[in-house]
Amino acid sequence: MPNPSIKDEDTYQSLREKGYSEEKAARIANAQADRSMSPSQKGGKHPPYEEWTKEELLEKAKDVGVEGRSEMSKDALIKALRG
Structure with missing residues (x-):
């Protein structure tokens, strides 16, 4: 039923x-x-990560606690933030 x-x-x-x-x-x-x-x-108001600067990505990665972020490329930061 x-x-x-x-x-x-x-x-x-x-x-x-x-x-x-x-x-x-x-x-x-x-x-x-x-x-x-x-x-x-789509719910988010921010542009996609590809449009962010590397510095903005580093700051976001710091906020969420991504380890090893200072050694990452922009692409690696994006992948880590989406993971």
Whole structure:
């Protein structure tokens, strides 16, 4: 029997089959069913890391605690920040 708190049962079942937890699958299914939430839209306001200067990337890496950042290239910093 379908759960009445799930707004998009098909999406929910598909996510469960992919291994998502019940809670996460329900959140995603309900967000996708609610057009006002627009879950597929990009949320960030910052430009992509490729547009940042190396100094900006170093500062961000410092803030999040990336080890060995001072020896990294710009590409390595981007990879570390996304990892």
